[in-house]
Amino acid sequence: SQQGEEDPQALSIQEGENATMNCSYKTSINNLQWYRQNSGRGLVHLILIRSNEREKHSGRLRVTLDTSKKSSSLLITASRAADTASYFCATVGGGTALIFGKGTTLSVSS
Amino acid sequence: DGGITQSPKYLFRKEGQNVTLSCEQNLNHDAMYWYRQDPGQGLRLIYYSQIVNDFQKGDIAEGYSVSREKKESFPLTVTSAQKNPTAFYLCASSMGVGAEAFFGQGTRLTVV
Numbered sequence: 001s002q003q004g005e006e007d008p009q010a011l012s013i014q015e016g017e018n019a020t021m022n023c024s025y026k027t028s029i030n031n032l033q034w035y036r037q038n039s040g041r042g043l044v045h046l047i048l049i050r051s052n053e054r055e056k057h058s059g060r061l062r063v064t065l066d067t068s069k070k071s072s073s074l075l076i077t078a079s080r081a082a083d084t085a086s087y088f089c090a091t092v093g094g095g096t097a098l099i100f101g102k103g104t105t106l107s108v109s110s
Numbered sequence: 111d112g113g114i115t116q117s118p119k120y121l122f123r124k125e126g127q128n129v130t131l132s133c134e135q136n137l138n139h140d141a142m143y144w145y146r147q148d149p150g151q152g153l154r155l156i157y158y159s160q161i162v163n164d165f166q167k168g169d170i171a172e173g174y175s176v177s178r179e180k181k182e183s184f185p186l187t188v189t190s191a192q193k194n195p196t197a198f199y200l201c202a203s204s205m206g207v208g209a210e211a212f213f214g215q216g217t218r219l220t221v222v
Contacts, residue, residue: 030208042116042200042213043153088152092208097143097168102152 004101023089133201
């Protein structure tokens with residue numbers, strides 16, 4: 001079962017624009033994490049937000065979490081061509097491994 | 111350098127053969143995971159291990175087997191019982207289950 005579902009599946013923007021992708025999940029969580037994957041490579045951890053946090057920032061990344069709606073969003077500000085990648089949310093329930101969604105493919109053109 | 115290493119990067123297998131994918135980490139992490147990724151898809155959990163000599167099935171464990179005899183190593187065997195093994199396999203580790211995960215670069219398995 002895939003806990004998280006990202007939306008949209010694909011997103012194309014111009015350099016300098018902001019990119020927003022959303023993640024919805026089904027059951028209660030301990031934390032929610034966002035990862036990035038360049039084509040054909042492993043995943044890289046971006047940010048972790050705990051269930052008692054509502055917003056978190058890391059550089060050009062801003063993550064929000066709404067546990068009442070079981071949703072999270074990832075905002076990348078001032079996108080660059082190098083941000084082109086797939087982005088996944090992953091959730092952690094009680095004592096279980098990370099469960100990933102299907103991802104959003106972001107394409108940033110210069 | 112600290113990290114997680116998967117080998118080989120590419121692997122070809124004939125139908126009916128078992129094959130073992132290697133995953134080694136020197137991060138002193140307790141938890142290790144195996145995921146499968148199909149084209150355009152997310153990651154699906156095969157097995158995970160929270161501690162040496164213990165592991166749990168994930169969502170798609172059928173046709174796979176693992177062992178965790180050492181903290182550093184978590185090999186995955188794709189058996190002939192796995193009907194559609196061609197995929198990209200990713201290994202990861204973390205301090206504990208649910209903590210930030212570090213991924214290897216993956217093994218692309220093709221059945222020929």
